[in-house]
Amino acid sequence: MSTINFAAREINFKLVYYGPGLSGKTTNLKQIHAHVPVESKGEMVSLQTEDERTLFFDFLPLDLGKVNGFKTRFHLYTVPGQVFYNASRRLILRGVDGVVFVADSAPNRLRANAESLRNLRENLAEHGLSLGDLPYVIQLNKRDLADALPVDMIRAVLDPDGVAPLFEAVAQRHVGVIEPLKAVSKLVLEKLAQRA
Amino acid sequence: MLEPSLDLYGEAAERVEGLLVDLLTQSRARYALLIDRQGFVILHRRAAWAPKPPSLDSLATLIASNHSANEAIAQLFGEASFRETVQQSDGVGTYVESVGDKALLVTVFDASAPLGKVKLFTKRALERIQAVLEETREAAPVADIGGSFSVHAGALLDELFGDGKTP
Numbered sequence: 228m229s230t231i232n233f234a235a236r237e238i239n240f241k242l243v244y245y246g247p248g249l250s251g252k253t254t255n256l257k258q259i260h261a262h263v264p265v266e267s268k269g270e271m272v273s274l275q276t277e278d279e280r281t282l283f284f285d286f287l288p289l290d291l292g293k294v295n296g297f298k299t300r301f302h303l304y305t306v307p308g309q310v311f312y313n314a315s316r317r318l319i320l321r322g323v324d325g326v327v328f329v330a331d332s333a334p335n336r337l338r339a340n341a342e343s344l345r346n347l348r349e350n351l352a353e354h355g356l357s358l359g360d361l362p363y364v365i366q367l368n369k370r371d372l373a374d375a376l377p378v379d380m381i382r383a384v385l386d387p388d389g390v391a392p393l394f395e396a397v398a399q400r401h402v403g404v405i406e407p408l409k410a411v412s413k414l415v416l417e418k419l420a421q422r423a
Numbered sequence: 424m425l426e427p428s429l430d431l432y433g434e435a436a437e438r439v440e441g442l443l444v445d446l447l448t449q450s451r452a453r454y455a456l457l458i459d460r461q462g463f464v465i466l467h468r469r470a471a472w473a474p475k476p477p478s479l480d481s482l483a484t485l486i487a488s489n490h491s492a493n494e495a496i497a498q499l500f501g502e503a504s505f506r507e508t509v510q511q512s513d514g515v516g517t518y519v520e521s522v523g524d525k526a527l528l529v530t531v532f533d534a535s536a537p538l539g540k541v542k543l544f545t546k547r548a549l550e551r552i553q554a555v556l557e558e559t560r561e562a563a564p565v566a567d568i569g570g571s572f573s574v575h576a577g578a579l580l581d582e583l584f585g586d587g588k589t590p
């Protein structure tokens with residue numbers, strides 16, 4: 228949940244990029260880091276294996292500036308997508324305010340997408356949260372693949388009711404990276420306004 | 424409602440800052456930080472002689488994550504947590520104590536501060552910080568975070584990300 232720090236006059240939000248292994252979560256953060264102006268970003272921290280798979284998380288702080296006298300910041304995290312790192316994923320979800328689910332468009336990853344989403348629901352439940360009341364958007368990544376599955380087919384599996392905003396992306400070419408980030412950030416702010 | 428990361432406002436926050444300064448003076452450590460368990464910095468102090476610290480966001484995130492990973496390890500063995508979290512290299516060390524279930528007190532030290540002193544004065548500071556938190560009856564200040572907050576923050580998002588389209 229968003230935290231307010233009166234001592235330092237800061238409001239902080241935590242956004243988590245979730246999804247199956249190799250879907251492009253880390254690529255999203257790298258692209259955001261590369262394109263946001265220096266004064267609005269901090270260092271990117273990556274805890275990864277030698278072959279560049281996320282081991283624990285990637286982290287990137289974004290600084291929005293002052294809002295009503297409060298320094299307002301978004302902390303972006305990725306989880307490790309590989310199935311056996313579930314303990315780490317659960318830890319990263321602690322205090323989450325919004326989720327970008329990065330799905331892989333490759334036909335042979337459809338099942339991995341569905342399993343990762345189910346795993347997200349389970350891990351959120353451990354924190355007493357559910358996807359229904361959390362700001363949540365889906366990014367369909369790797370749209371450049373020659374055999375990318377049709378959008379509707381992936382949506383039918385991940386979001387049959389069509390409730391989550393959905394964005395097509397080619398993250399490694401910085402296409403469709405900013406839109407889901409901006410959308411989930413706005414949802415987080417709207418939710419805050421409703422509760423206030 | 425927006426959750427305060429710790430019930431720490433106004434005068435109480437100033438007293439805790441004073442306690443961090445005392446901790447640095449007595450232990451001869453470099454930096455003292457109060458961070459929340461999600462890795463956000465609440466308060467921090469640096470000794471006058473200490474070199475410029477690394478990114479505090481990175482430091483706080485790594486310490487908080489490391490701490491929750493350590494807790495998860497302890498829980499594998501049916502323990503709530505480990506009693507002590509010390510990291511030490513030749514050049515620098517970190518010592519971490521839990522402040523209730525929401526925050527962590529972090530002392531960063533180097534060879535000029537003996538570990539025994541760091542532990543002693545960090546524990547002492549912890550007790551005093553907890554006493555301040557318990558005494559504090561000050562009501563949380565009202566933050567203007569209603570609709571106008573979202574509207575202003577939304578405008579800043581537009582500014583930062585443009586119309587959201589990627590080239």
Ligand SMILES: Nc1nc2c(ncn2[C@@H]2O[C@H](COP(=O)(O)OP(=O)(O)OP(=O)(O)O)[C@@H](O)[C@H]2O)c(=O)[nH]1
Binds near residue numbers: 253279396
């Ligand atoms: N074809 C294609 N490949 C992409 C795209 N985005 C990322 N990749 C590639 O996919 C691979 C995995 O990307 P990562 O960002 O490391 O994936 P991840 O989701 O962080 O993976 P884990 O850390 O294991 O969970 C890399 O080789 C990327 O270059 C894309 O839009 N299209």
Ligand SMILES: [Mg+2]
Binds near residue numbers: 254280281307308
């Ligand atoms: Mg990764």
